[in-house]
Amino acid sequence: MTDDRMPAEDAPRGSTRDDIVDIVGVGFGPSNLSLAIALRERNGIPGNAPITAAFVEAKPAFAWHSDMLLPGATMQVSFLKDLVTPRNAASDFSFVAFLHEHGRLHHFINRQTFFPTRIEFHQYLVWAADRVAADVRYGTRATRVIDHADHFEVVLDGARGGSLRARDVVLAGGLTAQLPEGVRPRARQFHNHELRSRLAGLPPLAHDAFVVVGSGQSAAEVALHLHGQYPDARVHAVFGKYGYTPADDSPYANRIFDAEAVDAFHGASSDMKARLMAYHRGTNYSAVDASLIERLYEIEYAERVVGARRLFVHGASALAETRELPDGVSTRIENRLTGETEPVVADAVVYATGFTSMPLGALLGDLYDPDAPGRGPRVERDYRLRLTRPTAGGVYLQGGTEDTHGLTSSLLSNIAVRSAEILESIAGRANVRAHELVRSA
Incomplete structure (x- = not known):
């Protein structure tokens, strides 16, 4: 040393x-x-x-x-x-x-x-x-x-x-943006913290499609934004959960964010700290405001009614493959419950996959x-x-x-x-x- x-x-x-x-x-x-x-x-x-x-x-x-x-x-x-x-x-x-x-x-x-x-x-x-x-x-x-x-x-x-x-x-x-293992940032594959700059640099859409990976608030916001910003584009939201999980913002759960809670947490045993983190992850991680979940569901349902789908929410799923093309990204979305896959050629893949310290x-x-x-x-x-x-x-x-x-x-x-x-x-x-x-x- x-x-x-x-x-x-x-x-x-x-x-x-x-x-x-x-x-x-x-x-x-x-x-x-x-x-x-x-x-x-x-x-x-x-x-x-x-x-x-x-x-x-x-x-x-x-x-x-x-x-x-x-x-x-x-x-x-x-x-x-x-x-x-x-x-x-x-x-x-x-x-x-x-x-x-x-x-x-x-x-x-x-x-x-x-x-x-x-x-x-x-x-x-x-x-x-x-x-x-x-x-x-x-x-x-x-x-x-x-x-x-x-x-x-x-x-x-x-x-x-x-x-x-x-x-x-x-x-x-x-915080530092975190991409899934094996994914390198590219012009058409990027983390959501670069969203506006990367979208501004995209050429005219060749496939009218986007893939958004992630199940948290940012992922849901990106999906809604792309759906509204590109009125002709299909948006595929992909995440491992069966559906978006509402954030727990109830008054008692929110006490975990009180300044007084820090004292008790710092002095607690490692086992109790781990339990509290597991109990209350839904206040912050991989959770979405209930109103935003409802908004996305209303959009998806309304499109089902008229038979013109643009928003697709793929629960219990993951990107099984991505391959760069000259004008887009070839992806394969796999349903982890059924094993079925769906090919989607997208203009860009946005990874709303969190951060590291x-x-x-x-x-x-x-x-x-x-x-x-x-x-x-x-x-x-x-x-x-x-x-x-x-x-x-x-x-x-x-x-x-x-x-x-x-x-x-x-x-x-x-x-x-x-x-x-x-x-x-x-x-x-x-x-x-x-x-x-x-x-x-």
């Missing part, structure tokens, strides 16, 4: 202790945006010692699942679970403040819903990112976190390159041991990752903590409270360091 730590006297030439910020945030999506807002509000309280931060984001500008901002698609989480409200209901960065500033508050109230469209919520996020005016290096990717004697160095790959030095690092790299090994090197005991990263209650050796600072995770903190790990539901807890941990440890410096002086 190599040791990348560097003593203070061997710091990079031309650097000073003053260029070390308190926090480097890797990724600037909703999670670290929420952290930046919490940091700004904390620093604005008289008597609080300022905490400095810089962020890096691979995208050229702030964006949140921009290729899935489909017309009519709504959020599955209440607008009250925005970037700030569960932490600070009086914040100027709330969704309500955004509506008020844009003159839409009364209009939104008249809609009588907790669930804005994704397009509007994305507008809110962009507004908040502009308003907080955080130090963000867009178009920059963090490639390595190196442990030095008294700080971390975050090596950057981008137009400006170089590195940032911080006492603590907060990783919020988001940010990989830690390549970024953290020997600070992280992926083979350590446990199902996922070993993470403390304050979201600090247990590293392979003691370090002066901490590495915190915004996401990828489902095994330790529960279902809220990759969702918007708890980001306001989670950011506050991470910031409180960092501020507390900074106070300890300050007191130690005073004593040593």
Whole structure:
């Protein structure tokens, strides 16, 4: 095992202790945006010692699942679970403040819903990112976190390159699209997170057909969007379940997303954690809003009545074969109950097959041991990752903590409270360091 730590006297030439910020945030999506807002509000309280931060984001500008901002698609989480409200209901960065500033508050109230469209919520996020005016290096990717004697160095790959030095690092790299085993992304076979861009790049349809793989909310939204966007095209939805499963958004089940539930989950036994995850997967995974299921069924049934089918839902099925053609994709859909197959030549195959968490090994090197005991990263209650050796600072995770903190790990539901807890941990440890410096002086 190599040791990348560097003593203070061997710091990079031309650097000073003053260029070390308190926090480097890797990724600037909703999670670290929420952290930046919490940091700004904390620093604005008289008597609080300022905490400095810089962020890096691979995208050229702030964006949140921009290729899935489909017309009519709504959020599955209440607008009250925005970037700030569960932490600070009086914040100027709330969704309500955004509506008020844009003159839409009364209009939104008249809609009588907790669930804005994704397009509007994305507008809110962009507004908040502009308003907080955080130090963000867009178009920059963090490639390595190196442990030095008294700080971390975050090596950057981008137009400006170089590195940032911080006492603590907060990783919020988001999710990585996951394709089925053996599938490579191509111009006509792609993940749904690229939907709008890929559709815009398709030539005129040669076969008037699409195949959508997946059984969750995104898959159902893609099927509905393609059916409406291409009025002459057939849409084949393919998934292993017998039918779409309604999402469990009942009040008691939704308690699993409460901030208070994280404490209990983190302290529970591994067996109980696994049980809870199995019990409540229907709140988030491979589940679809009941209203969307009903909408798709109505379309399919109406087409059966008039005898002009365009929407085909293939339950208990899978893609048995895909073969690229010059102007499309030859597929074979297999019913796993009967063994019957149906050939479909499509203009494109869209895989709405989920995501995986940010990989830690390549970024953290020997600070992280992926083979350590446990199902996922070993993470403390304050979201600090247990590293392979003691370090002066901490590495915190915004996401990828489902095994330790529960279902809220990759969702918007708890980001306001989670950011506050991470910031409180960092501020507390900074106070300890300050007191130690005073004593040593």
